[in-house]
Amino acid sequence: GKNEYDLLVIGGGSGGLACAKEAAQFGRKVAVLDYVDPSPQGTKWGLGGTCVNVGCIPKKLMHQAALLGNALKDAQHYGWNTSQPVHHTWSVMAQAVQNYVKSLNWGHRVQLQDKKVKYFHMKGSFSDPHTIRGLTKAGKETIVTAENIVIATGGRPKYPTHIAGALEYGITSDDLFWLKESPGKTLLVYCPFILHLSGVIVCISLTNASPDVSLECAGFLTGIGLDTTVMMRSIPLRGFDQQMASLVTEHMESHGTKFLKRCFPTKVEKLENNRLQVTWKNTDLGTEEGDSFDTVMWAVGRAPDTETLNLETVGVKTNSETGKIIVDASEATSVPHIYAVGDITEGRPELTPTAIAAGKLLARRLFGQSSELMDYDNVPTTVFTPLEYGCVGLSEEAAVQRYGSDNIEVYHAYYKPLEFTVAERDATQCYIKMVCLREREQRILGLHFIGPNAGEVIQGFALGIKCGATYTQLMKTIGIHPTCAEEITKLHITKRSGLDATVTGC
Amino acid sequence: QEAAKYEKKVLVLDFVTPTPLGNSWGLGGTCVNVGCIPKKLMHQAALLGQALQDSRKYGWQFTEEVKHNWMTMTESVQNYIGSLNWGYRVSLREKNVTYENAYGEFVGPHTIKATNKRGIEKLYTAERFLIATGERPRYLGIPGDKEYCISSDDLFSLPYCPGKTLVVGASYVALECAGFLAGLGLDVTVMVRSILLRGFDQDIANKIGEYMEEHGIKFIRQFVPIKVQQIEEGTPGRLKVTAKSTTGNQVIEGEYNTVLLAIGRDACTRKIGLDKVGVKINEKTGKIPVNDEEQTNVPYIYAVGDILQDKLELTPVAIQAGRLLVQRLYAGATGKCDYLNVPTTVFTPLEYGACGYSEETAVEKFGEENIEVYHSHFWPLEWTVPSRDNNKCYAKIICNIQDKERIIGFHVLGPNAGEITQGFAAAMKCGVTKEQLDSTVGIHPVCAEVCT
Numbered sequence: 001g002k003n004e005y006d007l008l009v010i011g012g013g014s015g016g017l018a019c020a021k022e023a024a025q026f027g028r029k030v031a032v033l034d035y036v037d038p039s040p041q042g043t044k045w046g047l048g049g050t051c052v053n054v055g056c057i058p059k060k061l062m063h064q065a066a067l068l069g070n071a072l073k074d075a076q077h078y079g080w081n082t083s084q085p086v087h088h089t090w091s092v093m094a095q096a097v098q099n100y101v102k103s104l105n106w107g108h109r110v111q112l113q114d115k116k117v118k119y120f121h122m123k124g125s126f127s128d129p130h131t132i133r134g135l136t137k138a139g140k141e142t143i144v145t146a147e148n149i150v151i152a153t154g155g156r157p158k159y160p161t162h163i164a165g166a167l168e169y170g171i172t173s174d175d176l177f178w179l180k181e182s183p184g185k186t187l188l189v190y191c192p193f194i195l196h197l198s199g200v201i202v203c204i205s206l207t208n209a210s211p212d213v214s215l216e217c218a219g220f221l222t223g224i225g226l227d228t229t230v231m232m233r234s235i236p237l238r239g240f241d242q243q244m245a246s247l248v249t250e251h252m253e254s255h256g257t258k259f260l261k262r263c264f265p266t267k268v269e270k271l272e273n274n275r276l277q278v279t280w281k282n283t284d285l286g287t288e289e290g291d292s293f294d295t296v297m298w299a300v301g302r303a304p305d306t307e308t309l310n311l312e313t314v315g316v317k318t319n320s321e322t323g324k325i326i327v328d329a330s331e332a333t334s335v336p337h338i339y340a341v342g343d344i345t346e347g348r349p350e351l352t353p354t355a356i357a358a359g360k361l362l363a364r365r366l367f368g369q370s371s372e373l374m375d376y377d378n379v380p381t382t383v384f385t386p387l388e389y390g391c392v393g394l395s396e397e398a399a400v401q402r403y404g405s406d407n408i409e410v411y412h413a414y415y416k417p418l419e420f421t422v423a424e425r426d427a428t429q430c431y432i433k434m435v436c437l438r439e440r441e442q443r444i445l446g447l448h449f450i451g452p453n454a455g456e457v458i459q460g461f462a463l464g465i466k467c468g469a470t471y472t473q474l475m476k477t478i479g480i481h482p483t484c485a486e487e488i489t490k491l492h493i494t495k496r497s498g499l500d501a502t503v504t505g506c
Numbered sequence: 507q508e509a510a511k512y513e514k515k516v517l518v519l520d521f522v523t524p525t526p527l528g529n530s531w532g533l534g535g536t537c538v539n540v541g542c543i544p545k546k547l548m549h550q551a552a553l554l555g556q557a558l559q560d561s562r563k564y565g566w567q568f569t570e571e572v573k574h575n576w577m578t579m580t581e582s583v584q585n586y587i588g589s590l591n592w593g594y595r596v597s598l599r600e601k602n603v604t605y606e607n608a609y610g611e612f613v614g615p616h617t618i619k620a621t622n623k624r625g626i627e628k629l630y631t632a633e634r635f636l637i638a639t640g641e642r643p644r645y646l647g648i649p650g651d652k653e654y655c656i657s658s659d660d661l662f663s664l665p666y667c668p669g670k671t672l673v674v675g676a677s678y679v680a681l682e683c684a685g686f687l688a689g690l691g692l693d694v695t696v697m698v699r700s701i702l703l704r705g706f707d708q709d710i711a712n713k714i715g716e717y718m719e720e721h722g723i724k725f726i727r728q729f730v731p732i733k734v735q736q737i738e739e740g741t742p743g744r745l746k747v748t749a750k751s752t753t754g755n756q757v758i759e760g761e762y763n764t765v766l767l768a769i770g771r772d773a774c775t776r777k778i779g780l781d782k783v784g785v786k787i788n789e790k791t792g793k794i795p796v797n798d799e800e801q802t803n804v805p806y807i808y809a810v811g812d813i814l815q816d817k818l819e820l821t822p823v824a825i826q827a828g829r830l831l832v833q834r835l836y837a838g839a840t841g842k843c844d845y846l847n848v849p850t851t852v853f854t855p856l857e858y859g860a861c862g863y864s865e866e867t868a869v870e871k872f873g874e875e876n877i878e879v880y881h882s883h884f885w886p887l888e889w890t891v892p893s894r895d896n897n898k899c900y901a902k903i904i905c906n907i908q909d910k911e912r913i914i915g916f917h918v919l920g921p922n923a924g925e926i927t928q929g930f931a932a933a934m935k936c937g938v939t940k941e942q943l944d945s946t947v948g949i950h951p952v953c954a955e956v957c958t
Binding site for chain 1: 558823945
């Protein structure tokens with residue numbers, strides 16, 4: 001018979017909702033299924049997906065809380081009579097953040113209603129290529145059929161289940177933002193997933209997103225005054241430009257976050273006073289060490305949420321290593337009329353704006369006679385660590401690999417934000433790097449910025465790079481004074497010259 | 507400094523004629539001493555005041571009543587400026603540029619007379635001259651203005667808190683100063699003759715004014731002061747201002763501790779002997795017309811910066827023009843200063859970044875039917891938790907339909923407007939179109955993504 005819906009979207013997150021709402025604009029019959037399996041600690045949330053509930057939004061708000069802690073210190077230098085030390089109350093912040101997130105959940109419900117998109121609060125799985133079986137919490141079943149189906153179920157944090165006590169006593173980012181009480185003395189563990197297979201250690205490298213989760217969380221926890229430690233087995237921010245990554249962690253280290261480098265945990269036990277005892281191996285010293293914490297948070301990667309979808313039944317192919325759904329440039333899976341967008345797709349950045357853009361374009365191709373494909377090149381991103389890092393394009397390593405170090409020119413500068421001067425703040429890691437092709441007009445391949453408001457700074461330049469901006473054009477652009485961003489238009493010292501790259505005066 | 511790179515023998519004469527109230531400052535010019543730098547630092551102080559309020563909603567707890575100490579702030583700011591003055595002195599010395607703290611004026615062809623603070627005169631000759639004397643604040647020409655009023659030349663080093671202040675003017679200087687003074691907790695009134703921010707996009711100018719009014723700054727519109735009298739001496743004292751309506755005969759009076767005049771700036775070109783060497787100036791404005799190579803009508807005399815006619819009064823423009831000029835003169839370069847699409851930011855409480863055409867000038871130049879304006883209000887994520895205004899921030903892009911919807915105007919009203927606008931200005935230099943903008947992915951969650 002005829003399918004009930006033109007489009008059925010499984011997953012009400014950034015990608016799914018964008019796709020559904022766009023399709024509805026074309027007058028199509030659209031439905032969205034959204035369901036959140038509670039985390040092992042029992043945390044769950046409403047409509048909106050990872051970004052809204054346990055990602056970008058609460059993360060940035062808590063980051064802002066930490067930044068405001070800095071502002072309180074700065075304020076004294078600028079003449080305000082705030083006395084130190086000041087005190088932060090987790091529950092006030094958490095409640096405010098959680099209330100805002102709930103308003104967004106509500107907002108999304110209303111939007112779907114306004115756009116006449118049917119919303120099912122159910123967990124979906126495939127019965128056949130055009131049929132989805134939806135299950136409510138109470139176990140009630142609903143069968144829905146659709147001409148086109150988009151899978152946008154995203155991912156969930158992984159647990160290092162091979163570590164004793166990891167699942168029982170540890171939390172993840174799924175839980176952190178919903179804690180009612182302060183996490184207290186916290187250990188954040190960031191390490192590639194290690195499988196022990198009969199004596200052979202197999203390392204599975206991380207996907208894009210997680211490396212920054214642990215650093216961002218550690219950053220704001222330190223900023224609000226908590227005793228915070230990050231444990232990592234190898235390098236931070238894998239996949240990002242390594243020089244920038246080390247500047248970011250250097251800054252965190254000099255501002256109170258403790259790092260246990262080249263260490264990995266072996267077990268987590270609960271103590272009598274409800275604290276957690278963590279034991280770990282220090283690979284540098286070859287020793288075993290331990291300490292007690294109030295909270296242990298795992299940031300060991302995210303797994304695509306495909307297990308209960310029943311993909312094998314319909315033949316949707318996934319990547320054997322990552323488990324993510326394989327799609328082509330038009331977001332199509334191996335099965336006709338079944339598509340996928342967002343964190344669940346293989347080889348795509350795990351970012352909200354790309355999921356939204358891909359979802360919208362997909363809807364326009366399906367129902368709006370458009371043929372425009374999603375452009376995943378030069379997608380800008382920002383890591384919201386205490387000193388923020390924004391970037392777009394290639395890292396220096398990637399550029400060297402692709403073009404050879406003789407064919408690229410790297411411009412760089414250490415600068416000091418004006419606002420740091422009176423506040424007597426340390427600007428050692430405030431740094432800008434621009435990687436260009438060496439020939440002729442010197443097309444810009446990558447731009448990296450560490451400093452306050454990094455996201456705001458990078459956004460416009462990402463647009464410029466999309467237009468093929470060159471160093472020559474950048475030099476013709478007059479700076480806005482006094483800002484941090486203007487330093488980008490003043491870059492002129494190359495790494496090759498070996499000269500001191502510290503900016504001096506106007 | 508650029509010329510010294512090419513091993514030219516360079517002399518710099520810098521002298522600051524004290525303000526009517528006796529204020530003066532060191533090497534570096536307006537920007538460093540009485541412009542951009544202290545302005546942005548005091549704006550930051552005001553923003554921090556707001557941050558303190560926000561922080562309570564984010565869980566921070568501290569003293570119930572928060573107060574601001576003007577002296578603490580001003581001292582810090584002046585110390586920083588002092589370090590910049592010093593830095594310039596050192597930099598010139600290191601580059602072998604001779605510096606004299608003396609007032610320069612032309613006395614004949616290729617000859618300049620330099621008079622220092624003690625009145626001692628020296629004569630210098632040079633192959634070429636560069637005039638970069640900038641401007642100083644204008645006074646109203648009414649009784650009591652020079653005796654009792656201050657200007658931006660005095661504000662940033664005022665040795666006492668200005669108290670209840672009347673700001674006269676509607677320039678960006680007036681609004682920025684009014685903005686931060688109010689942010690520090692002072693009672694501020696702005697007296698405006700006609701419109702706000704003349705020359706800027708008026709739609710946005712009005713939004714800026716509205717925001718300031720909603721946040722406690724009083725506006726008296728369509729009035730001009732006609733008399734300022736002193737009621738009581740002091741630091742600050744008490745002043746009585748009498749003002750007349752521009753639309754009728756109504757006269758009003760008000761009492762303030764400080765009256766800050768910000769009604770415009772006049773070029774410092776009338777007393778430097780330009781007539782002796784034949785350099786033409788615009789008699790009305792005092793500004794110097796130059797060709798596109800910054801050359802005056804006298805071939806060996808050049809000019810850059812705020813004194814140029816029909817050019818933008820901005821530090822980065824002056825710097826760029828100065829550098830390129832020297833590269834053309836001594837390094838055989840041909841690059842000229844590109845005055846098109848120069849971005850700028852007004853650091854009012856709600857910041858405004860702009861690049862390219864305002865909506866009015868775009869309509870005037872291209873015709874309303876040939877432009878498309880895309881716009882959106884936005885609510886910065888950081889403002890949600892403290893429940894700050896949810897429909898004040900605004901972004902607007904103006905496109906030329908006849909030229910592939912090329913972006914010819916960019917306007918953003920919101921926090922960190924300068925940081926946001928810089929990159930978009932670079933993109934506009936590359937000729938970005940609306941289509942390219944649409945295909946650029948946003949960074950989430952930041953304000954700037956509303957523009958993509």
